[in-house]
Amino acid sequence: MGLQIKQDSTDPARVAVQLEVTGMTCAACAARIEKVLTRAPGVMRAVVNLPMETALVETDGSAGPDALIRLVEGAGFGAEERASDASSERARQEQADAAARAEERRTFTLLVFSTLLTLPLVAGMVTAPFGLNLMPPAMVQMGLATIIQIVVGRRFYVGAARALAGGGANMDVLVVLGTTAAYLYSAILTLRAWPENPGHLYFEASAVILTLILFGKLLETRAKRTTTAAIRALTELRPDTAHRLTESGAIETVPVDALFPGDRVLVKPGERMPVDGRVLEGGSDLDESLVTGESLPVAKTVGDEVIGGTINGSGALTVETTALGADSKLSAIIRLVEAAQSSKAPVQKLVDKVSSIFVPIVVLVAIATFAGWWLTGAELDAAIGATVAVLVIACPCALGLATPTALVAGTGAAARAGILIRDIEALEIAHKVDTVVFDKTGTLTEGRPAVTDIRAFDRNDDRLLRIAASAQLPSEHPLGRAMIEAAEERGLQLSRPSDFRAVPGQGIIAEIAGETVLIGNSRLLQAHDVDRFMADQIARSFAAEAKTCATVAIAGHAVGVIALADTVRAETPAGLARLAELNVAPVMLTGDTEAVARTVAEELGIEKVIAGVPPEGKAETVTGLVEEGRTVAMVGDGVNDAPALAAASVGIAMGSGSEVALETAGITLMRPRPDLVADAIGVSRATVRKIRQNLFWAFAYNVVGIPLAALGLLTPALAGAAMALSSVSVVTNAALLRRWRAKAQ
Numbered sequence: 201m202g203l204q205i206k207q208d209s210t211d212p213a214r215v216a217v218q219l220e221v222t223g224m225t226c227a228a229c230a231a232r233i234e235k236v237l238t239r240a241p242g243v244m245r246a247v248v249n250l251p252m253e254t255a256l257v258e259t260d261g262s263a264g265p266d267a268l269i270r271l272v273e274g275a276g277f278g279a280e281e282r283a284s285d286a287s288s289e290r291a292r293q294e295q296a297d298a299a300a301r302a303e304e305r306r307t308f309t310l311l312v313f314s315t316l317l318t319l320p321l322v323a324g325m326v327t328a329p330f331g332l333n334l335m336p337p338a339m340v341q342m343g344l345a346t347i348i349q350i351v352v353g354r355r356f357y358v359g360a361a362r363a364l365a366g367g368g369a370n371m372d373v374l375v376v377l378g379t380t381a382a383y384l385y386s387a388i389l390t391l392r393a394w395p396e397n398p399g400h401l402y403f404e405a406s407a408v409i410l411t412l413i414l415f416g417k418l419l420e421t422r423a424k425r426t427t428t429a430a431i432r433a434l435t436e437l438r439p440d441t442a443h444r445l446t447e448s449g450a451i452e453t454v455p456v457d458a459l460f461p462g463d464r465v466l467v468k469p470g471e472r473m474p475v476d477g478r479v480l481e482g483g484s485d486l487d488e489s490l491v492t493g494e495s496l497p498v499a500k501t502v503g504d505e506v507i508g509g510t511i512n513g514s515g516a517l518t519v520e521t522t523a524l525g526a527d528s529k530l531s532a533i534i535r536l537v538e539a540a541q542s543s544k545a546p547v548q549k550l551v552d553k554v555s556s557i558f559v560p561i562v563v564l565v566a567i568a569t570f571a572g573w574w575l576t577g578a579e580l581d582a583a584i585g586a587t588v589a590v591l592v593i594a595c596p597c598a599l600g601l602a603t604p605t606a607l608v609a610g611t612g613a614a615a616r617a618g619i620l621i622r623d624i625e626a627l628e629i630a631h632k633v634d635t636v637v638f639d640k641t642g643t644l645t646e647g648r649p650a651v652t653d654i655r656a657f658d659r660n661d662d663r664l665l666r667i668a669a670s671a672q673l674p675s676e677h678p679l680g681r682a683m684i685e686a687a688e689e690r691g692l693q694l695s696r697p698s699d700f701r702a703v704p705g706q707g708i709i710a711e712i713a714g715e716t717v718l719i720g721n722s723r724l725l726q727a728h729d730v731d732r733f734m735a736d737q738i739a740r741s742f743a744a745e746a747k748t749c750a751t752v753a754i755a756g757h758a759v760g761v762i763a764l765a766d767t768v769r770a771e772t773p774a775g776l777a778r779l780a781e782l783n784v785a786p787v788m789l790t791g792d793t794e795a796v797a798r799t800v801a802e803e804l805g806i807e808k809v810i811a812g813v814p815p816e817g818k819a820e821t822v823t824g825l826v827e828e829g830r831t832v833a834m835v836g837d838g839v840n841d842a843p844a845l846a847a848a849s850v851g852i853a854m855g856s857g858s859e860v861a862l863e864t865a866g867i868t869l870m871r872p873r874p875d876l877v878a879d880a881i882g883v884s885r886a887t888v889r890k891i892r893q894n895l896f897w898a899f900a901y902n903v904v905g906i907p908l909a910a911l912g913l914l915t916p917a918l919a920g921a922a923m924a925l926s927s928v929s930v931v932t933n934a935a936l937l938r939r940w941r942a943k944a945q
């Protein structure tokens with residue numbers, strides 16, 4: 201493999217300093233800063249990244265961050281030290297995790313304490329039917345209840361006070377009102393009757409309610425922590441150290457934070473990829489499942505891109521670093537999923553609004569209940585009991601949990617399948633999608649066309665291909681690349697055109713040996729008054745075989761036609777069949793000719809075809825479909841489809857996972873597989889279904905519970921149990937979503 205492992209050493213003297221630079225306006229600024237930094241004593245390398253506004257400086261340890269900052273400031277810019285990305289991100293996660301665990305432990309201890317104090321209070325209730333009276337004396341009851349009210353109740357009092365101060369009312373307000381009413385009423389009775397025995401007391405009710413709610417909270421935080429664990433696992437994918445190859449070919453093990461873009465790293469068999477990069481040497485199979493959801497190993501050879509966090513198979517790889525830390529794909533994914541999970545869904549905003557109206561209404565109902573019982577001549581005792589039960593059963597905590605728990609579980613399950621959901625809005629819209637617009641080239645097909653036939657009018661096919669491929673040398677278009685490849689296969693000598701211009705959606709215009717060469721479709725020929733008759737005839741015959749044709753014209757005369765074919769992706773038919781199952785209509789949108797598009801569409805069973813659309817017309821076409829009243833998902837392969845992705849109700853970027861696609865598309869598929877589109881719609885439907893179920897049950901429980909409590913059919917303690925149970929069932933129901941699996945394997 202040509203790799204010689206000479207030594208494994210760490211070089212503590214090498215220090216990487218990251219600076220955040222402000223005030224840069226252009227590349228010249230960046231170059232100036234780079235020069236100033238590079239020339240400073242002790243600096244080995246400096247790289248300034250203009251769009252990221254950062255400078256990465258490698259020093260031998262003698263130039264500290266402060267000195268470097270002064271240098272940048274001396275050049276007229278602002279600078280600040282930036283904490284190293286990978287470690288700060290992980291530290292942040294670990295901190296949050298530790299805090300969550302500590303909170304959980306505290307809640308658990310409190311729960312045990314609260315349960316122990318509550319048990320004597322309920323002992324009387326439980327044993328009474330057996331003719332035993334184990335109820336402790338009223339004063340003891342009051343002592344126990346007071347401790348619970350203060351120690352356990354504290355967090356609810358604080359929460360309620362905070363909500364009221366903010367002008368709102370939440371579940372804590374109801375909990376506080378209910379338990380305080382029960383407690384105070386019992387306390388007053390006890391004190392007034394002392395030393396006699398008072399009548400019926402509600403100490404056990406307030407204690408049981410607080411204990412149960414605490415129990416619900418504990419289950420809730422635990423469930424939440426396990427649903428986010430899938431995402432947290434992603435951050436743990438990145439290794440801490442990497443084997444860097446030095447100029448001399450030695451190998452040193454360095455912290456990942458000390459690497460620079462451009463550094464070459466050695467990845468040994470079985471190790472995790474420390475950075476995003478390109479393979480320079482070697483070959484291996486990579487397990488990308490945790491990043492892209494692809495379950496089969498992916499073969500990588502020289503020139504292929506690798507993603508940090510994936511697992512190397514049995515080969516050793518030398519990789520050139522292209523992105524690290526916060527710039528890496530893994531970081532982008534983590535940020536995306538985290539942002540999605542914490543963004544507020546429109547339905548959640550509605551729930552918040554409902555809750556804020558709901559609480560005052562409940563208080564009114566409670567007052568009415570009390571008045572009703574009182575006025576009909578009932579005991580004060582019964583009136584208080586019913587009122588407390590109303591306040592407790594009305595607590596909307598299940599309502600508050602219904603949406604966020606389902607969303608976290610749904611987006612987490614999707615991410616595991618390689619479906620990244622940027623925001624909750626995308627998830628909510630995706631479930632309504634009735635039309636999916638597919639870009640043809642690169643989405644339904646592989647996007648790697650190959651030259652199949654050459655029809656030179658003078659029968660000199662090689663000459664035609666040589667001219668065409670030469671003219672295409674500067675082209676980025678897949679059709680152009682295919683021509684170059686075909687020419688190279690035939691060993692033809694190519695020469696760069698002296699002038700080159702791409703006409704989007706039509707073709708190219710180049711200058712070769714003083715002659716203008718046009719290569720493209722009918723529209724290009726028409727625009728330049730080239731006789732199209734013969735070329736169109738040929739193109740039509742090839743269209744039946746789903747081959748795309750490009751006509752070559754020299755000095756205004758058509759001289760031949762080159763036919764190219766692209767293969768349909770293996771997963772496309774299954775993907776379309778599953779969309780049909782979901783009752784979603786597919787539409788093909790392409791810049792190719794109607795005839796070719798029709799042939800491919802017929803083969804795939806797609807009825808609606810919109811062909812011959814120039815790149816800038818794609819967004820317009822999508823907007824047109826949206827205006828017809830459809831909910832449109834546009835599936836494209838990234839960068840050039842960005843406007844159309846943005847125009848759709850929801851944009852689905854496929855495959856590339858490039859930054860641009862991540863930013864513009866509501867949903868990104870990490871693998872170039874059209875069948876994941878159905879899964880994206882599927883997970884969205886499953887999540888929205890869960891949210892609706894949860895909301896329904898949470899509401900139903902309140903709607904049924906409140907009248908029962910008002911009529912005195914629910915004891916306060918039972919109401920507390922019912923409330924805790926409803927919260928737990930909502931959280932459990934949402935957690936079931938974690939079992940969702942993509943059908944695309």
Ligand SMILES: Nc1ncnc2c1ncn2[C@@H]1O[C@H](COP(=O)(O)OP(=O)(O)OP(=O)(O)O)[C@@H](O)[C@H]1O
Pocket residue numbers: 639640641642672675677679680703704705706707708719720721748749750789790791792793813814815
């Ligand atoms: N470099 C090129 N060489 C030859 N023909 C070209 C070139 N660029 C564009 N064309 C012509 O313009 C047409 C439309 O190109 P465009 O890039 O808009 O669509 P596409 O990528 O081929 O298909 P899709 O819209 O499905 O992605 C092509 O089918 C081809 O006929």
Ligand SMILES: [Cu+2]
Pocket residue numbers: 371413595596597598923
């Ligand atoms: Cu509650």
Ligand SMILES: [Mg+2]
Pocket residue numbers: 639641642
């Ligand atoms: Mg295209």
